[in-house]
Amino acid sequence: MERLLLIFQESFIKILEAGIRVTIPLAFFSFLVGIVLAVLVACARLSSNSILQKFAAFYV
Numbered sequence: 703m704e705r706l707l708l709i710f711q712e713s714f715i716k717i718l719e720a721g722i723r724v725t726i727p728l729a730f731f732s733f734l735v736g737i738v739l740a741v742l743v744a745c746a747r748l749s750s751n752s753i754l755q756k757f758a759a760f761y762v
Contacts, residue, residue, distance in 0.1 A: 746758035 743758045743761055746754040747762070749755055749758075
């Protein structure tokens with residue numbers, strides 16, 4: 703039992719660090735993609751082109 707606790711204590715920071723290295727950039731990239739998509743859909747909704755308006759309305 704003590705050996706398992708020691709292994710956990712030694713590897714926890716490494717595992718946490720690896721997870722943060724993946725999670726933070728992934729969240730940032732997802733945020734950017736979401737913002738770009740939102741702006742494109744908003745522009746399509748405001749467009750005078752009826753096909754774009756209908757597509758954006760369907761998407762939303």
